[in-house]
Amino acid sequence: MALHPEIARIVASLPAPPPGPIDPAVLRAGEEATVPPPEERLPLHAVEDVTAQTAAGDVPVRIYTPVEADSYGVLVYFHGGAFFLGSLDTHDHVARSLARETGLRVVSVGFRRAPEAAFPAGLEDCYGVVRWVAENGQLLGWDGKTLAIAGDSSGGTFVAAVAAMAHDEGFEHITHQVLFYPSLDLDFDVDRYASLRENAEGYGLETAGLKPFNAFYLDSGADPADPRVSPIKREDLTGLPPALVVTAEHDPLRDEGELYAERLRAAGVAATVSRYAGANHGFVQNFSWIPEYHRVFEETAEFLRG
Structure with a gap:
């Protein structure tokens, strides 16, 4: 189907990117300026900023508690942003919706970003926080059962990578992985996936922008x-946790996410693909206020319960 009319209207209104090199500070400031004040955010039982002490160092995390309970399943969330954008604040609304719909205690990770932090700093922060949750289960009220990881876009890259790292190190506590329109192949050869050409222009994220936006990460040593x-x-891919891979119809990255799920299934891993019609890359962060796209949080809850 065509791009959802509300998304199409907003995409059409976006200004052209400024000429010259991408300035991380400018783009970050623009993102942060759109964050609503705390009193206007989805209310939960508790939201707390703490520091996770991990093997990678101290990592800021934000813990979202949906309701008061004796114990909780935990979902560790990695925000998107091409490895140099995004923050605890810019994705606060995503974490709140995940907590509200799943009923899990959500731990959002403020990992180090490129270009200031070279690869694999951000990835190590994410993995370190997952292990910190398991090691501090009593403190966090973890029920010892559900320990899911989720992420959008580049956060989805970290989800897949963390799941693999955990498997290789014999850390078997991760029960589910949720990848929202993940970036899983940073070789941006336009002939590698049909969606790179099919959705190349006019849908927000454009194929020509993939290399420059990921350059900060790749130039920091990410091969x-x-x-x-x-x-x-x-x-x-054998032995990895069950996966929900959410893709968007009008996303250049659509096909690599769906191929990854297909390869997981071929390796004996339970993997579900859910393609959202009329959606574009970033819809979980940008357009989940549209009812048919808010459904992604309900679907995530159903997957985690299942």
Whole structure:
């Protein structure tokens, strides 16, 4: 189907990017300026900023508690932003909706970003926080059962990479992985996936923008041939946790996400693909106020309960 009319209207109104090199500070400031004040955000039982002490160092995290309970399943969330954008604040509304709909205690990770932090700093922060949750289960009220990881876009890259790292190190506590329109192959050859050409222009994220927006990460030492950077290049996907892969019809990255789920299934991993018609890349962050796209949080809850 065509791009959803509300999304199409907003995409058409976006200004052209400024000429010259991308300035991370300017783009970050623009993102932060759109964050609503705390009193206008989805209310939950509790939201708390703490520091997770991990093998990678101290990592800021924000813990979202949906309701008062004796114990909780935990979902660790990695925000998107091409590895240099996004923050606890810009994705606060996503974490709140995940907590409200799933009933899990959500731990959102303020990982280090490129270009200030070279690869694999951000990835190590994410993995470190997952292990911190398991090691501090009593403090966090973890029920010892559900420990899910979720992320959008580049956060989805981290989800796949963390799941693989955990498996390789014998850390078997991760029960589910949720990837919202993940970036899984940072080799941006336009002939690699049909969606890179089919959705190349006019849908927000454009194929021509993939290289420059990911350049800060790649230039920091992230090699696209490394499965930690491009998880779809991992040869052996057996033994990974069950996956929900959410894709958007009008997303250049659509096909790599769907291929990854297909490869998981071929390796014996339970993997579900859910393609959202009329949606574009970033719809979970940008357009979940549209009822048919808010459904993604309900679907995530159903997957985690199942």
